Amino acid sequence: MSESPISHLKFSTILSKLRAGINASDLHGSLTGYLCAGGKATEDTWGEALALDFTAEGIQDNPAFPQFFRQTRAQLDDVEFGFVPMLPADAAALETRAEALVDWCRGFLGGVGLAGAGKRGNELSADAREIVKDFATIASSNLDVSGKEEDETALVEVIEFVRVGVLLLHSELAPASSPRPATSPTSRSLH
Template sequence: MPDFPAPDEVAEASRTLGLGATVPELHGSLCGWLAGGGEDTAAWPARVLADAGVATPAPGSALDRLRKATAAQLGDGEFTFQLLLGADDMPLRERAQGLFDWCRSFLGGFGLAAGAQPPLSEEGAEALQDLARLAGASVEDIDEDDEDEDALSELEEFVRVAVLLLHGDCVLGPRHRRSLN
């Protein structure tokens, strides 16, 4: 399975292409696009940012590797999918804001790919609503203690599972139904 590029590589690639998006925003948009049934294409930044003028990342570049690793994780069935939020040594406040930014960007990419009426299960619809609530959240008083660290870890795990559920509803379920016909 392809490895994620390091967050600083993704940030530099974003700057080089003039994307103006953070690592969590790029990964969230990409995940939303793929989970919503969007095409796994090398030109993904133009698609997920809804800007046809965005250049296609070079083969083997950090953004190309990010796409390949993300698509592989979403489709592997082994629950290896991970969120790319930035460097692990960032302060808790920044990581929490990164998660909220990731969720907001996920919703944008998901909406572009899945449209207004995606084929969601009841659980998928609930997961999408929960992601929308997280996308609207803001970082309040964080004490940088173990309790807040644990809470952030739980939210990250929830988001990870919600994304896999939505990907199952919009991509794997329809693909399975087509193979049965």
């Protein structure tokens, strides 16, 4: 029997109750960036690999944390390219989802750095370097949204860009753990 996926809402609630000091999107971005960049961790060691303090009561024994790792790892390795950033559901306010994307990208870049991929920056393809640059732009942004339909469409497009960008970076930075061929998303700069 397979596990049902942990949603952003469920994981946010768990993190809040445990006073973990990090939100679900930021943590998912961090773990994704670390694994995407070839960082080595298991469901028992990933918190330590990300330099997180998971010694608080309830965190070490909570089954959601190993499941969170397995879910993230499975999405990255999915041959059907099923990876999606962990963000609030579409029913959440547009501003909330935009802020979560900023947090996710910030976490992602931190995870990539922890995996040591920054030292290999010159080895990346031009598309991959551009994606990292665009992720940094998103991470340092204060996305101004008004809730209009065009803002919703723009956010959906940026999320898709991030999703495909992660798959490209994963194929370049962690090819040993990725059985799928490299993807080449359409280069869309955010600046």
